[in-house]
Amino acid sequence: MTDPATLDVTLVDGYVDEPAHFGVPPYISTYPRFTAGALVDAGVPKEKITYHTIDELRDDRSKWRDVAEADLTCYLGGMTVPGKYVGGTPAEPDEVREIAWTAKGTCLMGGPVKFGVGDQNEGATETERDDLDYDFVAKGDVEAAAYDLVESGLEGFGDRMRDVEEVDRWAAKGAFVVEQHPNHPEYLIAEMETSRGCPYRCSFCTEPLYGNPSFRPPESVVDEVDRLSDHGVKHYRLGRQADILAYGGDGEAPNPDALRTLYGGIREVAPDLETLHLDNMNPITIVEWPEKAREGIRIIAEHNTPGDTAAFGLESADPEVMSDNNLNVTADECLEAVRVVNEEGGWRPGEEPGTGPSWGDDAANRLPKLLPGINLVHGLKGETAETFEHNKEFLQRVYDEGLMLRRVNIRQVMAFAGTDMSETGAEIAKDHKKLFKQYKREVREEIDNPMLQRLAPPGTRLPDVHLEYHQDGKTFGRQLGTYPLLVGIPGELELGQTIDVAVVDHGFRSVTGVPHPLDLNDASMDELTAIPGIGKQRAGDIVVNRPYESPEEIDADVDLTAFARASRPGGAD
Secondary structure: OOOHHHOOEEEEEEEEEEOOEEOOOOEEOHHHHHHHHHHHHOOOOHHHEEEEEHHHHHHOHHHHHHHHHOOEEEEEEEEOOOOOOOOOOOOOHHHHHHHHHHOOOEEEEEOHHHHOEOOOOOOOEEOEOOOOOOOEEOOOOHHHHHHHHHHOOOOOOOOOOOOHHHHHHHHHHOHHHHHHOOOOOOOOEEEEEOEEOOOOOOOOOOHHHHOOOEEOOHHHHHHHHHHHHHOOOOEEEEEEOOOHHHOOOOOOOOOHHHHHHHHHHHHHHOOOOOEEEEOEOOHHHHHHOHHHHHHHHHHHHHHOOOOEEEEEEEEOOOHHHHHHOOOOOOHHHHHHHHHHHHHHHOOOOOOOOOOOOOOOOOOOOOOOOEEEEEEEEEOOOOOOHHHHHHHHHHHHHHHHOOOOOOEEEEEEOEEOOOOOHHHHOOHHHHHOHHHHHHHHHHHHHHHHHHHHHHHOOOOOEEEEEEEEEEEOOEEEEEOOOOOOOEEEEEOOOOOOOEEEEEEEEEOOOEEEEEEOOEEOOOOOHHHHHHOOOOHHHHHHHHHHOOOOOOHHHOOOOOOHHHOEEOOOOOOOO
């Protein structure tokens, strides 16, 4: 029998993207944390557990030694939702195989990879189960498999799901592993599990494969936040659930009291947190239980941080597609849910709660507290050319009614075994690929851009933008949070720092900004030119006539105090 106290274990995070779980940097998913906790609970010392992301292995080949020499290597990953990522690149199947080939000890694979593997992590693909040359594949929960595998002396395990008592222990015991993440501590957001499973059975979704909703009690989630906070985490997202409004109830109806306990408890144990966001909210819950839903949304907006997004799974506004795929909300019902979230959560800091949607000249200069986001999936059963028109019409109705969406997520389906879409596969998506690309471009131009101008007009302040990369003479960065805006800033600023930004212009899904407040006596020509109403000639005049004692000295068609200040000539402000 192998003594757990003697085991060296390496965890490799290949990243996850599921309908109700995200773990691509700057996010860290629950999988490495819970697995680390399970290993500790089974008797493996913390100091003998090494954690690496797949990007670390790509960037530093010497870290493969930790994979090669470990007694147990656990690969954690899998994409069941396609996406495009800035902070990291999910592991491709060939890389996952290389980990197994490199490992001299026992190797275990788990996470959503158990649902299937495609040739690439992208939409319009079909998947199949594949062990990718691993000794063991966890068909149940990988954290339970890791615990049982260590308990058995690395001989084997029975596939099973962990229970609530186990996750309570493992979540707390595994919080330490966040300190080994390369983004720790400044640029790391912890994905928090409040529940998993779903009462609905949409044709394409893997979340129902976890069963009906199972909730962690508020004190369990709050305790985990407390532990993570002790390890330097200040950013959190309640993203691991199908519907935040249903938390702590019967899986369908809202439970405002449970939300109040959860959010209030998090704020109590982590009073200095910098981000508290969520992900999924089911629009049918709002339609079926409007008053309780409104109360729950008010509680969330009271405790969260600005820029939060409630992702709505409309999936399709086409009634035929809705019927054929067992979708649970119509376009009209979803529109009503969009109204409710706008009214209760669409206010901005400094404004009266519940006075949304807030936009226009009188709106405060921060992002709204909580807005809906719309998920649309293409390639579903019954899709025709008319489906694309139905979706565009729905989005136009939202805009024409004066409402706001934080973002519109458009993707093509991935077909997984165990879902109804496994019978249809990706054929419809492949047949409609050309139509899909044209439609997606139209949505970006006709909806996303004007919506973004409504959401974040010039002068909107985005605090704590983390600068990530340079491209085409600009610096790009994002805030931490749910679906953060990509911000392009003129010039190549030092990467890794965090700055406040004022929005000056808009793309389709990104904005241009300048550091806030911009110092008129030190700003570059590119920064000054980017301010609305300045232009290149006036920017040149500003530079020539420096120094200034205040922005009011400059004759401009725009209120420069929204963007800039003037340091006192000779030094201190």
